Amino acid sequence: MTEALPTSAAWLTRLAGKFLVFEGPDGSGKSTQLKRLVDAAAAAGVKVTQVREPGGTPVGEQIRSVLLDPSSTMTLRAEMLLYMASRAQLVETIINPALSRGELVIADRFLTSTFAYQGAGGGLSEQDIRDVGRVATFDIRPDLVLIYYVDVTTATMRTRGVGGGGGGGGGKKGTRPTPASLQGPSLFDDRIEQRDLTFRTRVHESYLAQAKADPTHHALIDASGNAEQVWELTAKLMQQRFGA
Numbered sequence: 001m002t003e004a005l006p007t008s009a010a011w012l013t014r015l016a017g018k019f020l021v022f023e024g025p026d027g028s029g030k031s032t033q034l035k036r037l038v039d040a041a042a043a044a045g046v047k048v049t050q051v052r053e054p055g056g057t058p059v060g061e062q063i064r065s066v067l068l069d070p071s072s073t074m075t076l077r078a079e080m081l082l083y084m085a086s087r088a089q090l091v092e093t094i095i096n097p098a099l100s101r102g103e104l105v106i107a108d109r110f111l112t113s114t115f116a117y118q119g120a121g122g123g124l125s126e127q128d129i130r131d132v133g134r135v136a137t138f139d140i141r142p143d144l145v146l147i148y149y150v151d152v153t154t155a156t157m158r159t160r161g162v163g164g165g166g167g168g169g170g171g172k173k174g175t176r177p178t179p180a181s182l183q184g185p186s187l188f189d190d191r192i193e194q195r196d197l198t199f200r201t202r203v204h205e206s207y208l209a210q211a212k213a214d215p216t217h218h219a220l221i222d223a224s225g226n227a228e229q230v231w232e233l234t235a236k237l238m239q240q241r242f243g244a
Contacts, residue, residue, distance in 0.1 A: 011243040012044035017102045018242070019095065019140070021110040024148035025204050027155030028223045029230060033148060034108055036231050037238075041104055049098035053086065053109040057093055060086035080118040080129065087111075088136040096138065111137065112145050112210055112218070120206030121199045144241060146234065147211050148223035152204045156197070 020037075024030040034050075041048050055064040063086040066072055067079065074082075087110070098105050111133050118124050211220040219237055223230050 009040070009044065011239045011241075012041050012046060014242045015041055015104045015238075016046050017099060017104070018143045019099060019105045019107070021107045021112065021142040021145045022148070023109060023112045023116075023145055023207065024223065025116075025150070025152070025155045025200065025207060027157070027159040028148035028150050029227065030146075030148040030223070031108060032227050033146075033221075033223075033230055033234050034106060036227075037234065038106055040235075041106075047101075047103040049094065049103050049105045051090055051094055051105065051107045053090065053107060053113065054083055055086060056090045056107075057086075059089045076118060076122045076124060077128075079122075080114060080124055081132065083114055083118070084132050084136040087133075091137050091140060096140070107142070110142060110145070112147070112207070115210060116203045116206040120209075121203045141217065143217075145210075145218045146237070147207050147218055147220050148230070149204075149207060149211075149220055150223045152197070152201050154224060155204070156200065 022030045022034040022037075038048050038050050053060075054067055055061045063082050067082055067086075095105050095107070111129075114129050114133065115126060119126055119129050208220070211218040219241070221230065221233050221237060225233075
């Protein structure tokens with residue numbers, strides 16, 4: 001007989017059939033927190049389907065390789081459409097079937113990223129993104145989008161391998177970077193990561209704005225602490241949202 005979960009963890013069993021999205025600027029540590037929730041839900045007996053964007057399907061992974069290849073050159077609109085094509089395949093073949101089976105679906109990025117990166121960062125209109133997104137996703141809406149937020153300097157330090165790896169975002173101890181170093185090469189080589197500080201600042205501002213505009217479907221989590229501290233904030237928030 002399976003041992004009952006402690007009251008503080010009972011919310012995990014209520015995640016079955018939910019669609020959760022983990023979001024945040026690069027360097028926020030969101031992927032570490034996603035893995036912790038996947039492991040916790042699975043340990044609680046909840047069937048979990050975990051996906052990532054772009055990718056998550058054979059077609060999506062091919063699209064991902066094109067999108068993140070530093071040698072790829074494309075217009076911003078073409079970039080957005082490729083993200084949406086990957087997303088359409090993911091929703092139709094993985095996400096919707098899993099939800100219909102009553103599984104918990106946890107995605108590493110979804111539409112919120114497109115509004116932040118191709119919208120606020122790149123300059124595409126929100127309406128264009130919204131219109132294409134409605135077609136690509138069958139107008140599906142996550143039950144909750146968890147946005148892990150750190151300021152742009154801290155996030156950039158983490159992706160450049162300096163400063164503490166707070167929030168589980170990686171990085172190693174070092175000195176605070178100069179503004180010039182914030183513009184330099186990232187730990188990651190893909191073409192999205194290589195964009196400049198102005199672009200990243202607009203992305204960060206968009207995440208804050210989206211969370212403020214729709215608090216029902218978005219939750220902002222302070223990711224400036226270490227991984228354990230951020231997980232405690234995550235668990236507390238999830239218990240508040242999905243507890244008894």
